[in-house]
Amino acid sequence: AGAGLGLPAAAAEGENPSALADIASYNNYYEFSTDKKAVKVLAQALTLKPWTVSVEGEVEKPYTVDADDLARLFGVEERIYRLRCVEGWSMVVPWSGFALSKLIERARPTSRARFVAFESLQRSSEMIGQRGGSLPWPYREGLRIDEAMHPLAFAVTGLYGQSLPKQNGAPLRLALPWKYGFKSPKAITRIRLVNEQPPTSWSQLSPSEYGFYGNVNPQVAHPRWSQARENRLGELQKRPTLPFNGYAESVAALYQGQDPKALY
Amino acid sequence: MLAAWLKNHFQSVWRCCFSACMLPALALLARVLSSDLGPNPLALLLHTTGRSALVLLTATLAITPLRRWLTNLSAYTHQRYGKRLSDWNWLVRLRRLLGLSCFAYALAHAWIFAAFDLGYDWSAALSEVQEKPYVLAGLLALLILAPLAATSTQSMVRRLGRHWRRLHRLSYAAAVLGLLHFWWLTKPGLISPWPDTAALTLLLGYRAALYSGLLERWDGFDGKESLVRPT
Numbered sequence: 001a002g003a004g005l006g007l008p009a010a011a012a013e014g015e016n017p018s019a020l021a022d023i024a025s026y027n028n029y030y031e032f033s034t035d036k037k038a039v040k041v042l043a044q045a046l047t048l049k050p051w052t053v054s055v056e057g058e059v060e061k062p063y064t065v066d067a068d069d070l071a072r073l074f075g076v077e078e079r080i081y082r083l084r085c086v087e088g089w090s091m092v093v094p095w096s097g098f099a100l101s102k103l104i105e106r107a108r109p110t111s112r113a114r115f116v117a118f119e120s121l122q123r124s125s126e127m128i129g130q131r132g133g134s135l136p137w138p139y140r141e142g143l144r145i146d147e148a149m150h151p152l153a154f155a156v157t158g159l160y161g162q163s164l165p166k167q168n169g170a171p172l173r174l175a176l177p178w179k180y181g182f183k184s185p186k187a188i189t190r191i192r193l194v195n196e197q198p199p200t201s202w203s204q205l206s207p208s209e210y211g212f213y214g215n216v217n218p219q220v221a222h223p224r225w226s227q228a229r230e231n232r233l234g235e236l237q238k239r240p241t242l243p244f245n246g247y248a249e250s251v252a253a254l255y256q257g258q259d260p261k262a263l264y
Numbered sequence: 265m266l267a268a269w270l271k272n273h274f275q276s277v278w279r280c281c282f283s284a285c286m287l288p289a290l291a292l293l294a295r296v297l298s299s300d301l302g303p304n305p306l307a308l309l310l311h312t313t314g315r316s317a318l319v320l321l322t323a324t325l326a327i328t329p330l331r332r333w334l335t336n337l338s339a340y341t342h343q344r345y346g347k348r349l350s351d352w353n354w355l356v357r358l359r360r361l362l363g364l365s366c367f368a369y370a371l372a373h374a375w376i377f378a379a380f381d382l383g384y385d386w387s388a389a390l391s392e393v394q395e396k397p398y399v400l401a402g403l404l405a406l407l408i409l410a411p412l413a414a415t416s417t418q419s420m421v422r423r424l425g426r427h428w429r430r431l432h433r434l435s436y437a438a439a440v441l442g443l444l445h446f447w448w449l450t451k452p453g454l455i456s457p458w459p460d461t462a463a464l465t466l467l468l469g470y471r472a473a474l475y476s477g478l479l480e481r482w483d484g485f486d487g488k489e490s491l492v493r494p495t
Contacts, residue, residue: 235306
């Protein structure tokens with residue numbers, strides 16, 4: 001569990017996890033639909049087997065792993081994380097999976113590896129949202145290598161102790177609790193270690209609204225709406241949003257010398 | 265002829281229209297009572313009330329053009345009834361109902377925002393209005409709708425005379441502000457405000473063409489007189 005990390009803010013301890021029914025039926029997953037409720041139905045069309053994930057690029061030992069072997073290679077632990085969406089809602093999720101650093105370290109990144117680029121599945125025959133141009137496909141995300149290696153960065157394979165539902169990003173997604181939800185790609189197929197900051201889907205679509213970092217910051221409003229408060233799923237009254245989504249103690253050191261206001 | 269039938273059953277038409285206006289509110293109430301507001305109750309409440317207000321404002325603004333278009337349609341299709349503008353006067357009698365329903369939803373929308381989003385924190389409200397265009401646009405739309413609702417009674421229509429029409433042209437501004445409010449809240453790549461945008465562009469564009477005299481070239485199409493004069 002998250003408490004075993006020895007990081008005081010690692011887990012959302014003392015907070016009630018959101019209901020599984022909510023977590024698994026309120027999904028932003030544009031590969032299927034821009035309608036959060038439709039995703040649950042449409043995502044069932046996705047074929048999960050076979051599924052491989054490759055780790056390549058600026059590494060000594062590139063490798064490809066079958067999604068079925070992830071648990072055997074990297075183990076499984078549970079972490080209860082808060083998730084804050086850039087749209088202004090949030091939930092508390094009991095994820096299961098393993099530290100993202102394990103997946104990356106296995107390939108032995110070289111000194112040229114400064115960023116990590118993630119690529120999600122592109123398969124418009126099953127992902128019908130990809131037939132429209134809502135976003136540039138495949139979905140791309142990226143992290144600085146120190147962010148990706150941070151102990152909080154989590155590779156997710158399960159939810160509530162069960163395998164990950166398709167609508168939540170099966171078989172492999174990320175959970176980066178100090179960043180807005182769009183920074184955590186779903187259905188990952190390719191991880192590339194790169195030297196330059198990689199392009200990311202949302203910042204390609206609208207650079208003024210979505211930056212590369214996407215760190216949760218109540219002080220920096222989205223250009224068109226406030227980020228000061230959030231809607232915890234299941235609650236009617238909004239609550240204040242915390243800097244780095246409440247994980248500042250763990251991750252603020254990553255951004256020393258950088259203006260946190262510029263890291264949206 | 266349908267128009268004649270509808271005119272003769274105006275009471276029923278009005279009741280149907282009233283029920284339709286109440287439908288979103290009743291559906292919401294049913295969900296509140298059965299604690300079935302879904303994962304994000306606040307978003308559902310805000311979206312349902314906001315969208316209803318915009319749709320009803322669009323319906324209100326459709327009455328006048330609709331009357332004229334239906335008159336022309338009847339004339340072109342050689343109907344016995346409906347080719348005179350006055351044949352469609354009963355449509356105008358629905359407009360107050362639509363407009364007041366719109367205002368009721370807009371008011372509910374603003375109250376839900378103030379109560380549950382802001383938590384009645386007025387300093388937060390002030391900074392939102394200053395920083396965020398969508399809050400300002402929504403607030404302005406509401407401030408415009410308020411005097412229109414207040415002057416909607418028969419006695420106010422009579423008392424204001426020709427000024428009433430001028431005053432109520434402010435509803436065009438409210439519609440544009442409401443639409444901007446919607447667009448500013450929508451993430452890029454989403455198409456949900458498009459139907460509202462298309463409908464309002466048509467309705468307001470028609471009026472703009474009318475006022476600028478663009479339609480005068482087509483005889484009868486400006487709606488000032490029906491195609492076939494009553495003999």
